[in-house]
Amino acid sequence: MFDLDQLRRQKWHLDGQPVRTLDDARTFIESVGFCLMYPMKPAVLVPTFVGAWSGSDERLPTWQLAFSDSRAQDATDLMVRLLRDKSAYETNLFDENNTFLVAASIFPYFYALVGERNPRQAPRPTPRSEYSQLACDAYEIIRRDGPISKHKLLESLGGGLSAAAVDKSLAELWSKLRITRVDYRLGEGVYWDVLFRWSPEAVREGIGLSVAESLSALLSKYLDCVIAADQQELETFFGNVVPRSRIREAIKALLAARELSFVHVGNRSLIQITPAKSETVDPAEHSQRMRR
Numbered sequence: 001m002f003d004l005d006q007l008r009r010q011k012w013h014l015d016g017q018p019v020r021t022l023d024d025a026r027t028f029i030e031s032v033g034f035c036l037m038y039p040m041k042p043a044v045l046v047p048t049f050v051g052a053w054s055g056s057d058e059r060l061p062t063w064q065l066a067f068s069d070s071r072a073q074d075a076t077d078l079m080v081r082l083l084r085d086k087s088a089y090e091t092n093l094f095d096e097n098n099t100f101l102v103a104a105s106i107f108p109y110f111y112a113l114v115g116e117r118n119p120r121q122a123p124r125p126t127p128r129s130e131y132s133q134l135a136c137d138a139y140e141i142i143r144r145d146g147p148i149s150k151h152k153l154l155e156s157l158g159g160g161l162s163a164a165a166v167d168k169s170l171a172e173l174w175s176k177l178r179i180t181r182v183d184y185r186l187g188e189g190v191y192w193d194v195l196f197r198w199s200p201e202a203v204r205e206g207i208g209l210s211v212a213e214s215l216s217a218l219l220s221k222y223l224d225c226v227i228a229a230d231q232q233e234l235e236t237f238f239g240n241v242v243p244r245s246r247i248r249e250a251i252k253a254l255l256a257a258r259e260l261s262f263v264h265v266g267n268r269s270l271i272q273i274t275p276a277k278s279e280t281v282d283p284a285e286h287s288q289r290m291r292r
Contacts, residue, residue: 004265007227009057012047018055025078026087028052029103033221037079037099038063038072044094045226045233049101050075063098080184086199090181093240096171104202106221111206112214113241115177119196119203123178130176134161135169139178139194147182147193215242215250220259220273228263228270 009015011032019028029035035047039060050066051057053075066072079101082088089107091114093100102110123131123139131139134157141156142148148156154166170192173179182198183191196203206214215238222237223229231251235244251271254260261274 004227004270008047011225011227013052013055014047014057016055019049019052020078022078022081022085025082026085029082029088029101030105032225033103033106033218034225035101036094037075037101038066040094040098045229045237047225049079049099053078063095076184083181084183086202089199089202091177092171092174096167096174106218107202108205108209109214109217109221110241111177111203112209113211113218114175115195115203115206117207119178119194119207123173131172132169134165135172138166138169139173142173142179142192143194143197146179146197147191149185149188149191151189153192211242211246212250215246216254216259219247219250219254223260223271223273228265228272230268230270234271 010017012035013019013028019025032047035049035052036044037049039048039051039057039062041062048057048060050072051060054060054071061069061072066076079088079099082101083090087104088101089104089110091100091102091110093114122143123129123136125131125133125136137157138153141153145152145156150163150166150170154161154163157166170179174181177195179192180195180198181190182193185191219234219238222234226233231248234251235247238247251260255262255271258274260271262269263272264270
């Protein structure tokens with residue numbers, strides 16, 4: 001039996017080993033696959049970037065308190081470098097104010113579940129569309145002039161629009177990965193660009209992947225990240241992306257293929273990636289392998 005909490009703390013860099021350099025950050029995000037920028041309430045079973053930067057989970061700021069915490073600014077500066085480097089991609093899966101980062105290696109799988117299959121076709125505000133007229137207008141300006149700051153976008157839209165209205169339209173586009181935040185400049189704020197222009201290879205790869213293939217890959221990576229989880233935790237996490245019925249089907253298929261298996265931790269029966277036959281479940285070796 002392994003100490004699940006200890007293994008997570010090691011993999012998530014909450015054990016006094018902070019992530020401070022760009023190389024550290026690249027290694028961290030590739031190791032965990034996903035992370036939130038800040039902790040959420042109620043908690044989401046996933047690491048946080050500010051926690052990894054701090055090397056601890058003590059008194060970590062939520063996004064509401066980030067402005068008054070120096071750790072948040074330093075962690076954000078490093079996160080922005082990851083985005084510029086295209087080592088990670090930013091989404092608003094849980095909260096548009098709390099960045100959800102996805103590693104470059106698995107982003108195409110995430111895109112296959114969330115993104116548009118024909119991203120070159122501009123969104124239109126039809127009665128059945130998920131996009132408002134303002135979102136469509138904003139998209140056209142970003143496509144034409146991007147990368148563009150929100151301030152300049154607001155000026156280009158004109159008409160006395162409020163910043164809140166523009167934020168809402170950006171969130172509509174971002175939720176379907178039409179656009180992405182690509183930079184942050186002091187005094188100018190966030191810069192947005194059309195995702196298929198910013199990262200065409202990742203988008204093309206995502207378009208070519210099936211939902212079933214992508215969900216299986218992401219389930220496996222998530223279990224690699226959290227070491228082990230129960231089915232409810234898996235459904236809660238991925239229920240933000242796909243229907244729970246599809247999650248259950250994917251878990252059942254992976255268990256049948258013996259790619260996943262059950263492990264008892266305390267009085268809980270959890271799902272893990274099936275260890276290789278030659279492996280023994282040793283906490284130190286398991287932790288080192290998971291952090292690579």
